[in-house]
């Protein structure tokens with residue numbers, strides 16, 4: 428039997444982490460909604476692998492919930508799902524910690540006793556003025572259990588709910604600066620909220636009269652729900668006990684969603700704000716082929732997000748698409764783990780090269796982004812050791828030069844390889860024969876055009892720089 432040498436390297440240890448995935452379902456009659464939430468969370472697992480949780484409403488304004496550290500499949504078995512009775516409302520959450528440490532206290536949904544009984548909140552995003560809000564509330568005698576900004580959201584909503592939960596939610600949303608997509612269970616009502624820029628995605632779907640909200644449409648597909656529309660930036664949707672829906676806006680709408688969702692964060696089979704993530708990635712590959720005519724024998728992508736772009740490049744250039752890298756699919760996306768020591772130890776079994784596909788070939792390698800550059804360097808070394816005679820790196824996004832403050836755990840500017848380096852310098856560091864990036868305006872075009880947060884590429888964040896500075900975020 429032919430034996431392949433094994434040179435193992437990190438798959439995606441490039442310093443970008445996803446944030447969280449959320450889902451909420453409302454049914455007019457009591458159903459086993461926890462099971463649908465469970466399957467929806469499976470579809471959202473790529474957005475967070477540290478912890479998972481489900482909360483369901485039970486009679487008398489109470490909430491039953493279960494959450495723990497680990498993948499959805501590790502946290503929930505039959506026994507855990509049996510703890511969650513049939514219900515009218517269920518919400519769920521998978522987490523990567525961008526705010527607060529990685530432990531079960533910070534796992535979501537957050538469940539608490541409020542002015543109107545028990546509530547449960549699942550949050551995706553990052554509230555950049557949460558420390559300031561928290562300090563003021565502590566001064567006023569409030570106690571916090573966790574280190575998450577999500578608990579600050581819960582506390583402020585309750586604090587401001589002097590007339591009703593709806594009123595507290597409206598007032599609280601006006602005070603938050605940053606990214607938040609929320610699903611909230613309170614009594615017989617389900618709320619879904621998206622911040623006024625729509626930084627984090629949130630879609631609404633329907634299944635047999637049930638209303639479903641989820642971070643991505645792939646979660647709707649997973650439970651056979653039909654996509655109705657995206658929650659509009661700035662919108663608060665309330666689903667009442669009888670299933671009726673009201674929509675309102677807490678502070679206007681200024682759509683500037685995170686463009687990195689299309690580049691990397693979202694699943695390729697999701698549709699966000701009416702644009703197919705697959706189509707945008709494929710188009711980026713096509714654009715790269717039109718921009719950069721490189722003499723090569725084969726084109727390949729770094730699994731998983733860049734495979735689509737590599738196919739687009741191949742279609743336009745006529746250069747055959749091949750699989751160059753094999754990904755072990757039985758372990759999580761290693762970079763989701765929050766500390767460097769965990770990343771280093773767990774990534775070594777993640778990727779391997781298809782030697783027979785690349786030996787003696789001039790290779791174009793497409794990746795969705797380069798953040799710290801450590802993975803690119805190791806992948807290129809692997810491909811050369813496995814027989815590639817040339818490795819040309821094409822990137823389906825511009826240089827990542829700035830950190831993210833909105834729930835995507837990118838490194839500081841100093842740790843970003845493009846933070847203070849030219850493309851030529853980066854090319855030398857990662858060991859490529861050439862290196863090219865797609866221009867930002869073409870990336871925006873591939874995502875359907877319009878306004879986006881592009882802060883990590885050009886420091887043009889959705890929230891103005893003045894706000895960032897006033898919240899003591901380092902912009903230099």
Ligand code: SF4
Pocket residue numbers: 626684685686687688830831832833834835880881882883884888889
């Ligand atoms: S800075 Fe980048 S990753 Fe962060 S929200 Fe903006 S586009 Fe997304």
